[in-house]
Amino acid sequence: MRRVVILGSTGSVGTQALDVVERSGGELELVGLAAASSFERLIAQAEKHGVTRVALADDAAAARAAEVWTRGEVLRGNEGLVELIVNSGADLVLNAMIGSAGLGPTVAALGEGIDLALANKESLVVGGELVMALAEATGAQVIPVDSEHSALFQLVNSEQRPGTIDRLVLTASGGPFRGRRLEDLKSVTREEALAHPTWDMGGKISIDSATLMNKGLEVIEAMHLFAMPLERIDVVVHPQSIIHAMIQLNDGASLAHLGNPDMRVPISYALHYPERMDVPVRPLDLAELGQLTFEHPDEEAFPCLRLAREAALAGGTAPCAMNAANEVAVQAFLDREMPFTGIAEVIERTLEAHEPVPIHHFNVLYGADAEAREIAREFVGGVRA
Numbered sequence: 151m152r153r154v155v156i157l158g159s160t161g162s163v164g165t166q167a168l169d170v171v172e173r174s175g176g177e178l179e180l181v182g183l184a185a186a187s188s189f190e191r192l193i194a195q196a197e198k199h200g201v202t203r204v205a206l207a208d209d210a211a212a213a214r215a216a217e218v219w220t221r222g223e224v225l226r227g228n229e230g231l232v233e234l235i236v237n238s239g240a241d242l243v244l245n246a247m248i249g250s251a252g253l254g255p256t257v258a259a260l261g262e263g264i265d266l267a268l269a270n271k272e273s274l275v276v277g278g279e280l281v282m283a284l285a286e287a288t289g290a291q292v293i294p295v296d297s298e299h300s301a302l303f304q305l306v307n308s309e310q311r312p313g314t315i316d317r318l319v320l321t322a323s324g325g326p327f328r329g330r331r332l333e334d335l336k337s338v339t340r341e342e343a344l345a346h347p348t349w350d351m352g353g354k355i356s357i358d359s360a361t362l363m364n365k366g367l368e369v370i371e372a373m374h375l376f377a378m379p380l381e382r383i384d385v386v387v388h389p390q391s392i393i394h395a396m397i398q399l400n401d402g403a404s405l406a407h408l409g410n411p412d413m414r415v416p417i418s419y420a421l422h423y424p425e426r427m428d429v430p431v432r433p434l435d436l437a438e439l440g441q442l443t444f445e446h447p448d449e450e451a452f453p454c455l456r457l458a459r460e461a462a463l464a465g466g467t468a469p470c471a472m473n474a475a476n477e478v479a480v481q482a483f484l485d486r487e488m489p490f491t492g493i494a495e496v497i498e499r500t501l502e503a504h505e506p507v508p509i510h511h512f513n514v515l516y517g518a519d520a521e522a523r524e525i526a527r528e529f530v531g532g533v534r535a
């Protein structure tokens with residue numbers, strides 16, 4: 151039996167993870183749940199799954215939860231999240247928090263030597279070098295939940311000899327605006343941007359998919375997870391999302407990972423790793439699909455992919471600043487404060503204003519994150535005006 155804490159259980163990945171736990175036939179035991187602020191849903195989940203300890207990152211939400219829920223313990227704030235991670239006897243933490251707020255919990259789990267099923271890509275985008283070094287130091291495993299990285303993890307692990315992998319290839323659905331020109335993107339609405347063609351996801355990640363920033367974040371995530379230089383990671387647009395990733399080997403062979411897009415597959419793999427358990431997904435029928443198509447990403451219409459690569463190349467705190475600017479910009483778009491195309495503009499200007507410094511400590515990241523948010527908010531005002 152494996153004892154599991156789920157962070158971000160009220161979100162899309164978290165809810166599907168609860169499904170996976172329920173189907174595990176007792177293989178997985180839930181020992182803690184956490185969310186940012188949705189306390190009513192969190193309490194309902196705890197009641198349903200027999201969990202007696204929860205944590206809420208938001209102080210006010212935690213206070214409300216403690217008032218209405220007397221059958222269990224409510225931990226409060228970021229310290230509460232850390233306490234839930236380190237004091238619940240967890241063997242595995244699933245981190246499905248949203249944004250750079252996931253970095254603290256990632257560090258807490260790995261620092262304790264607890265294996266981490268990572269659905270929070272921002273942890274690696276922001277602090278990849280330190281995070282992977284921490285895992286190495288404590289011997290904890292980082293098992294990716296992101297579908298492309300779960301695929302890569304399986305493909306990379308299938309190669310036993312070092313030095314055989316030439317390139318990693320990530321596929322991208324292209325998002326809801328694939329094929330449109332930059333001009334056409336100025337007037338797209340929040341609702342159009344939230345309608346993702348192939349994956350069922352939350353608000354922030356849906357917007358990231360629409361701008362292709364999601365793929366930019368994933369390139370950086372892959373760079374850290376698989377210790378692969380940026381220039382050996384490719385992105386190809388594949389609207390059907392059937393091939394999730396591919397590795398190209400030194401003898402000319404390429405290995406790909408295929409399946410109908412369903413997040414329960416990578417979630418189940420991460421929670422049960424190295425075992426595989428049954429997941430009730432539709433089997434892949436290639437003849438029924440008929441054809442799979444591929445194209446280059448359009449970096450003129452979708453500059454975020456280029457911006458992510460530029461930030462990764464600049465190194466130091468640049469990816470952290472880029473991520474912070476993206477979070478501020480996405481929120482501003484969701485709040486209808488600026489147009490869709492403003493997202494890339496705010497990120498680009500924030501990166502121009504940011505002076506990257508080397509990262510010696512996690513505190514450097516928290517400082518860079520806060521500073522970049524402030525700069526980005528000013529640019530949001532500028533784009534709006």
Ligand code: MG
Pocket residue numbers: 296297298368
């Ligand atoms: Mg993904």
